[in-house]
Amino acid sequence: MVGISVGNKRFDFDGDERVTVKEGKLIIDSGTTVTMLALPVYEKVMKAVKSVIKLKQIPDPSGILDLCYSSRSRERDFPVITIHLTGADVKWGFENAFVMTSDESVCFAAQAMDYDGFSILGNLAQANFLVGFDLLTRTVSFKPAECGGT
Template sequence: NKTNKLNFGEAAVVSGDGVVSTPLVKNDPPIFYYLTLEAFSVGKKRVEWTSEAGIEGNIIIDSGTTLTLLPYEIYTNLESAVVEQVKLDRVDDPNQIFSLCYSITSDDYDFPLITAHFKGADVQLHSINTFVKVADGIVCFAFQASKIGTIFGNLAQQNFLVGYDLQQNIVSFKATDCSKL
């Protein structure tokens, strides 16, 4: 476990090289922060946002939800793209939570880069954001199909400075090694 900071006001501004920003969208219920996700890419393969394409505010960004939750059709297309590129042996999740898991022999396997294409902001997700170790030698894809909502969870936000600017209605992302903050 690591301790991180939550900054407010001027100290919360995310700026500098590598910052990307996307509009905050007003949506119901108004207790959440909504963004517009247009697609994912796994390596160079683009996975379009089919069922809700063009709908503003189609995903909630939530630091209190661990996994990234997606509509079934989008999840299955994304999972298929991951399977095409990961050349490891698939295994069952011993906890029976995840549908896509792999056997690994070391913790430094180079999983494909997955990019979340938000409106105006491409956020590149590394293996720390997309796979979670569930047992010795087993990692699972940290995204799931969901009927309850579409959420960009906190694993996907690891090692990013994430700034919410409620005056300009934008969310900004900056890749950062948070262990060095």
């Protein structure tokens, strides 16, 4: 992971001494629900999300997530978040970056993690993507897909 964009605001981690995201420090884990971002990355992303979303901020009804808004909307007023990886960009839709925690609340589906610069891409962030792992070339690919069916 080399950077993150929130809407049209991009944050690159190269050269930022506080962000120690190095090659190999992004874990793709289908067993973790929300995305866990290294603390300095989380702080930058949270600040950017707060600056873009103009809804009333509220506490999470479940008491788990840090950034929640009063909203019945599933998509309106929420930015596209793009994860910039070496050689690829992965655009998250609403369902990848936000979660409805009640009928009237929407929360940013990420938490801070302070563990040696690691970040974990949780299963919400992987929703509606086919994630491919090529062990021979040591690459990961993300292909948008309609996985939920209607």
